[in-house]
Amino acid sequence: MSMIRCSFCTNALCRSGFYIALFSLSCLSRVTWAQADNWDVGGEHGELQVTGQLTEGACRLDMASAYQQINLGNITTGELVNVGDQGKPVAFQIRLRDCVRTESTKVNNRTGNLIWNANQPVVAMAFLAPTDSDTPSLIRVDGPSISGIGIHLMDAQHRSVRLGSWNRPQFIDPGQDELTFYVVTERTKSQMVAGDFRTTINFHLNYE
Numbered sequence: 001m002s003m004i005r006c007s008f009c010t011n012a013l014c015r016s017g018f019y020i021a022l023f024s025l026s027c028l029s030r031v032t033w034a035q036a037d038n039w040d041v042g043g044e045h046g047e048l049q050v051t052g053q054l055t056e057g058a059c060r061l062d063m064a065s066a067y068q069q070i071n072l073g074n075i076t077t078g079e080l081v082n083v084g085d086q087g088k089p090v091a092f093q094i095r096l097r098d099c100v101r102t103e104s105t106k107v108n109n110r111t112g113n114l115i116w117n118a119n120q121p122v123v124a125m126a127f128l129a130p131t132d133s134d135t136p137s138l139i140r141v142d143g144p145s146i147s148g149i150g151i152h153l154m155d156a157q158h159r160s161v162r163l164g165s166w167n168r169p170q171f172i173d174p175g176q177d178e179l180t181f182y183v184v185t186e187r188t189k190s191q192m193v194a195g196d197f198r199t200t201i202n203f204h205l206n207y208e
Helices: 017-040
Strands: 090-097 104-107 114-117 122-128 149-155 178-187 202-207
Touching: none
Parallel strands: none
Antiparallel strands: 090 178, 104 114, 122 202, 149 178
16 A cells, blocks of 8 residues: 655744644645546546336235145056046145235136226236147156156146146235145046156246
């Protein structure tokens, strides 16, 4: 670090500590001014203006719902003899937190109708998963030797959930911020081969 020293002394001035102090202060002021003067030189400085807006979100996803494991248990081939036969539905929940009462509007992508509510936020969900080659409405399962079944995804009213697109918008009651869905095995027309299976379903939420 460089240091600049200011010194000036005569017999008369050295006897006046006050005058020396004033002179030293003057020297320091000139140094400070010289260092700051480069601020006005072109290309030596810049400016960043940061703006933003904090808004109250309609809801947020509970992190316990972001990653879930759903065990369908043991399913026997005797339960799925014919194409379209289903096993026992297993429910799972997607929980939302901090939902606030707010006016919301959203277009139903299936019907094109606009839905509106003065007090409840609305959420639409899209589920993405590999589809079965025989029945594209079903989710494909993977395993060393499994064949002949897929996964059927349904909403709380046991209606089929369309894969790969936004589904029916749902209003959220701030006191009932839990969405229920079901997964169930379903027989496809492929040859039935028993074995362990698994699949992955991704989901996205869109709030208004």
